[in-house]
Amino acid sequence: MAGLIITVAQQKGGSGKTTMSAHLATALAYSGMSVAILDCDPQGSLGEWFEAREQALGEDETGLTFRTASGWGARREARNLAGSHDAVVIDTPPKTDTEARPAIEAATLVVVPVQPSPMDVWACGSTIALAGKERTPALLVLNRVPPRAAITEEMADALSEIDAPLAKTRIGNRVGFAGAMKQGLVIMDTDRSGKGAKEMEALRAEVMKEARAV
Template sequence: MAGHILTVAQQKGGSGKTTLAAHLAIALMSKADGPIAILDVDPQGSLGTWFETREEVLGEDKTGLAFRTASGWGARREARNLARDHAFVIIDTPPKTDTDAKPAIDAADHVIVPIQPTPVDLWATEQTFQLAAREDTPAILVLNRVPPRASLTQEMADAMNASGYPALSARLGNRTSFAASMGKGRTVMETDPSGKASKEMQALIDELVKHVNGST
């Protein structure tokens, strides 16, 4: 049985896609019944840079992940090949381009859409959901980089509910620890396993796994 392919996509830049993709991959290592792979189809290559840093810090044979890159329609083929031998394949996509994102969304079992709690992000999200719908791939929102201003967060939560888009209830805060851990080739679960960011990520992955398993 092939593994799950999860594509992280958002048409608006700056949504935290790469950070979320890396954290999903590491968090899934403790949940999955098999190995985890990451696939970078973003020409900017940020996920690849993170993985190279991880190799330097931990050693090439101790990253815990398989890593590949692809572009265009090669992303679909590469993702499906990886899914043959991996429990989960996490794909990081570029913003603002249907051409590169479409094959990765087409290959996916689920699309994970990070959204910051701003009206602009919600507007941009509509494009991503439309793209997923055209490829007949279910998509779900993840509220990311949530500031401590509860009123704005609640306002956006209400707007998300009004939009009708499905969303995980678990949220990730606007914490510097996420970016700091990425700079070390790691994640918050590794650099501060008892911290608030790590607990938020654990809650998110628990909910996501239930969602994915419940949809198959």
């Protein structure tokens, strides 16, 4: 049986896709799954993080398989990886439909990180529409959420009008995420008992529940 394919996509840049991809993939691996990450973003940020992880932990201790692909090659590579792994997490470029479509078409579930701002909410509509065209379920995730900000609830209400479920888990705007990524790590490595690690574990469980319900 092929593994799950989780595509992290958002048309707007700066939404935290790569950070979420790395953390979600590692959370899945830490839960005991065999996990591959597929970098489809020409910027290659996920690949740079993976190289830093190899340097920090050792090439055989990353807990992940890493590959790159572009365009329509993403669909083939994702399916090949899913044949030998429990899960594949794909980081996509914040570009046109043409770039994102193959990764969304191959996905079991599309995870859409959305910062609590009007621009992010407006931008995620096109990603959800593309997922709808490919008949791929999607899950919206409020990301980089500031503490005690009234706009977060306003944006959550706005997202409720979009034709995709909103995750119960919210990922806080924590410097620990970026700090860990810089070292080739994730927040579960640097602050295992902290709020950020607990948020990612909760998101992992929610993503798995949605993906397995497909």
